[in-house]
Amino acid sequence: MTKYLIIGQGAAGTSAARTLRQIDPLASVTMISAESDWFYSRVDLPDIIAGKLSPEDAILAGREQFDALKIECRIGETARRIDPAGQAVELSSGARVPYDKLLLATGSEPVVPPMPGGGARGVHYLWTLADTRRILEASRAARSAVVVGAGLIGLKTALALKERGLEVAVVEKMLHVMPQQLDETAAAILADKVQGAGIQVVTGMQVNALETVDGKVTGVLLEQRRIVADMVVIAVGVRANVALGRGAGLEVGRGLVTNEFLETSAPGIYAAGDAAEIRDLLTGAPIVPATWGVAVEQGKVAALNMAGKRIAYDGAIGMNSVDIAGIPMISVGTINPAADDRQFTVQSGDTYRKVVVRGKQVNGVLFLGNVRQAGVAANLVLRRAEIGEIDILSSNFSFVSVMAQ
Numbered sequence: 001m002t003k004y005l006i007i008g009q010g011a012a013g014t015s016a017a018r019t020l021r022q023i024d025p026l027a028s029v030t031m032i033s034a035e036s037d038w039f040y041s042r043v044d045l046p047d048i049i050a051g052k053l054s055p056e057d058a059i060l061a062g063r064e065q066f067d068a069l070k071i072e073c074r075i076g077e078t079a080r081r082i083d084p085a086g087q088a089v090e091l092s093s094g095a096r097v098p099y100d101k102l103l104l105a106t107g108s109e110p111v112v113p114p115m116p117g118g119g120a121r122g123v124h125y126l127w128t129l130a131d132t133r134r135i136l137e138a139s140r141a142a143r144s145a146v147v148v149g150a151g152l153i154g155l156k157t158a159l160a161l162k163e164r165g166l167e168v169a170v171v172e173k174m175l176h177v178m179p180q181q182l183d184e185t186a187a188a189i190l191a192d193k194v195q196g197a198g199i200q201v202v203t204g205m206q207v208n209a210l211e212t213v214d215g216k217v218t219g220v221l222l223e224q225r226r227i228v229a230d231m232v233v234i235a236v237g238v239r240a241n242v243a244l245g246r247g248a249g250l251e252v253g254r255g256l257v258t259n260e261f262l263e264t265s266a267p268g269i270y271a272a273g274d275a276a277e278i279r280d281l282l283t284g285a286p287i288v289p290a291t292w293g294v295a296v297e298q299g300k301v302a303a304l305n306m307a308g309k310r311i312a313y314d315g316a317i318g319m320n321s322v323d324i325a326g327i328p329m330i331s332v333g334t335i336n337p338a339a340d341d342r343q344f345t346v347q348s349g350d351t352y353r354k355v356v357v358r359g360k361q362v363n364g365v366l367f368l369g370n371v372r373q374a375g376v377a378a379n380l381v382l383r384r385a386e387i388g389e390i391d392i393l394s395s396n397f398s399f400v401s402v403m404a405q
């Protein structure tokens with residue numbers, strides 16, 4: 001009987017466990033999870049802060065579901081060390097769990113910027129359900145909040161705290177909001193909406209320190225400015241959680257380096273989800289997409305390979321599809337053009353569309369506001385379609401007339 005061991009019970013780990021059980025009804029499948037909550041949706045966390053969902057609503061599978069699949073779960077236990085030669089993982093409890101095939105689905109962790117006052121009471125990060133409960137609790141006693149970082153998680157957190165009735169400001173050191181996913185024009189439309197929701201948006205300014213009194217945060221200090229805050233949420237990015245793999249001598253780049261079968265540099269040890277570095281489908285560059293759908297897909301492919309199926313994973317494409325402040329947006333591929341790229345844009349009110357073309361190939365699309373036909377556009381990027389620029393210019397927000405040549 002093969003012994004499969006999975007570290008991490010997030011999107012990637014759970015998808016892998018389910019796939020392994022499907023392939024092999026008799027195998028031993030064990031999951032180790034450092035969190036004490038069962039598998040839940042991280043995507044739902046801002047809605048819990050906003051009061052639209054309860055923490056229980058976010059649980060996607062609990063003890064019953066895992067028991068039914070005969071997946072052994074060691075919840076609330078941390079894997080401390082891998083012993084690749086002995087094919088076992090040591091837990092913080094001291095227990096040793098043997099494996100034939102191991103999957104590291106250890107996800108991401110929030111970046112903690114070194115900053116005076118960063119360790120004060122009232123300073124939070126949003127990554128886990130436990131973080132969410134703490135933020136929720138803190139928000140009940142707070143009147144004002146500052147969110148540091150205007151990426152996807154920062155903006156969603158700011159809007160959620162606003163919905164709870166707090167005075168909210170969001171501070172972003174780059175020149176516009178969501179600098180990873182949006183260009184300046186799209187970001188301006190979104191920032192306008194966020195401000196319209198009553199949130200103060202400050203861009204192009206860095207938080208240098210957090211102001212504290214008796215160990216409790218009272219505000220944030222920018223270059224020449226102070227913003228009052230009873231609580232602060234830091235959301236300046238995430239990075240792959242590679243500590244366990246690195247400790248075992250696995251090759252590490254932006255994440256745990258994997259080959260086309262999602263196997264790490266150590267035979268028999270695989271990686272999937274936010275912890276894994278894979279290839280960009282378009283450019284071949286090493287990337288960590290850090291999105292839910294990609295984590296699920298990788299968990300599945302890793303499991304198939306752990307079970308000996310030899311299924312190649314071609315890589316993923318940078319793709320984001322979200323709704324923030326009532327504005328839906330989808331970005332696919334490269335949306336910030338390189339020097340030789342051409343870009344075509346159309347804008348009307350809150351709708352903005354952009355296509356980036358490299359040579360004759362559609363390399364990226366960004367739709368904001370009206371995302372009708374975004375699927376068609378995304379497909380053009382995925383298929384590396386070639387298009388005539390006249391068709392783009394005459395399409396007037398519609399891709400119906402875009403011809404893939």
Ligand SMILES: Cc1cc2nc3c(=O)[nH]c(=O)nc-3n(C[C@H](O)[C@H](O)[C@H](O)COP(=O)(O)OP(=O)(O)OC[C@H]3O[C@@H](n4cnc5c(N)ncnc54)[C@H](O)[C@@H]3O)c2cc1C
Pocket residue numbers: 007008009010011012013032033034035042043044045046077078079080105106107108126127128153241244272273274275290291292293295321322
């Ligand atoms: C607030 C928020 C909003 C988001 N919104 C979106 C969105 O709209 N769309 C989207 O695509 N993505 C979104 N994401 C990102 C998405 O949730 C992640 O890409 C996805 O959860 C990654 O799944 P994963 O399984 O790779 O890792 P994770 O979900 O991070 O799971 C990894 C697990 O491994 C555990 N672990 C780590 N090390 C150990 C160890 N040594 N021992 C035991 N356990 C360990 C961790 O505790 C964690 O539970 C959002 C994330 C957050 C936080």
